[in-house]
Amino acid sequence: MHLQIERFSDELEDMMKTMYNYPFRNGLIKVNGFTMPGTYEKSADAIENFQVRDDDVWACSFPKTGTTWMQEMVWCIANDLDYERGKVPLTERFPHLDLSTRADFSAIVKANPEIHIPREMVDSINYTANLPSPRFIKTHLPFNLLPRQFRTGEKRPKIIYIVRNAKDTCISYYHFTRILEGLQGSFEDWCNLFLQDAVMYGPFWKHALGYWEKRVEKNLLFLKYEDMKQDLPMIIKKTATFLGKNLTTDQLSSLTEHLSFENMKANPAVNNEHLIYGIKKLTQSKVDGKFMRNGEMNQWKSEMSPDIIERFDQWTRENLKGTRLYF
Template sequence: MAPQIQPVDGELGEILKNTFTNDFRFGYVTVDGVCLPKYYEKFAEAIENFEVRDDDIWVCSFPKTGTTWTQEMVWCIANDLDFEGGKVVLSERFPFLDFTPLFDYREIAKRVPGHDLPELVVDSVNFIRKLPSPRYIKTHLPFQILPRQIRNGEKKPKIIYVARNPKDTCVSYCHHCKLLEGYRGSFDDFCKLFLADKVNYAPFWKHVLGFWEKRNDENMLFLKYQDMKADLPSVIRKTAEFLGKVLTNEQLTLLTNHLSFASMKANPAVNYEDVIEFNKELKLIDYDGKFMRSGTVDQWKGQMSSEVIKQFDDWINENLKDTGLSL
């Protein structure tokens, strides 16, 4: 059955329209209840019918929950710590399935005469479809709108999901949207959108719990950002076991150092500085920031008002009740 698509209207629709640049966004819709740019409509069927392979490795997440960190960890483990091969930018080694539906660069490309956009930008779904196995695939799509073959269990790729405290996610996502998605509104407005499930890929809890409910499936590994911060070597070992790999103590130390925040922030293959410069060159953003910004936990404490913190706490308690999940 094709996904049900509805426009986002009302006050929240107006906030979305007025606070995000219209350079690559031309309205928002909900796809089976999931908030996404209107451009997603053109790719909904291709994603629904995407040919999944059993030897695919997917990293799934809500945005700004440790996705890039997890991708680099997974790719390095699966490729036996091939740090030389890892110099290729992560977006090519581990491409983003729903990148093109998220950013409509067609009009933007006209500003750069003679500049042909790569297929990874023009049609990320088709680009990934043609890759040789094993494919490494990133997506922010919630389980409910992943390709049909995953949802119905016809194909069982390895799926690693990473989750993060929603308050830190909201803070990080706001900075990210200013940096890469042209958000020009206030932090308070962003919190309002986040709590109302009107940022891309929301509802947040339906996203997280959709994968949490699958955590015991043999092809699913559920990770938490705070565990990676507290004891990265243990998470690396757990992930390696899931991927059928065994790391020596020396390899574990090498990878732990490679995945440190300082190393990731300085690594041009994963820090997306080229994308930020491209957006600045085209005057899509006027925000001075870094993709790898702080990498800390509890950053919300210095940015959220007591009123907003209470709203988040009530929302968290209501949604996590009786789930067995703690973030």
């Protein structure tokens, strides 16, 4: 696949340099219309030629849309609620394929030997490639940057995509980036970047619609975060059916409890607290907070100004017009 690489305007470039404090990333670039780290170019061929397997299960999403929650649900269903095996960190049993494209982690390890960075982060592509089947793979890549075998239809693994209200996604992504990437600047500055598609993996709606357009395919399940919040047992049953699993009433009740926000936040296998310290030290972030913050819906009502809300709503209407996707 030919990659079309573009740079941001000088104004946006200057704003991003002021706001971000994440070394070994080489800034942000546009790759085939999507915002990616400059380090992505080094791994583009490896991603493009990644060998997909038909029995893979892929969890795809834009960041901060409920990915970890969905991953744990999918893994537990597919593995017959084996909570003992589920004590292995989610990053190992359900690795993030494109994680090592987000920064030069090898250089980070050399420059910061006192900071422990797990092997599934240093070379996430190779780590994921060598997992035994069936593999469970997370990615934030848009559909048009997935491995070639997806786009040709040569391989048809199961894909579960989750999307969330854009305003709540923006808020959650802001707090995440402040905590883990030392983001500087105001929330309004961040909203401006988000609306101009200048946050990693943006444009947000183009990302979601790339998968939404594939929802008629039998190997793709399209979920909404809000539906998980409002009726988790229904989404569990829907996902189990998609994965070819039947859950008893007791299993459904058990998994619903396991996936409660309180239990997820307290579960060391999924809350990523083991990674927070080292990454914050690297980015020199002084912001306190958790990987899982509060998981609430409609945070935008109290955290966004009326002007920002109107801008997001107008932007959403323009992007979703005629698509039949709604929030």
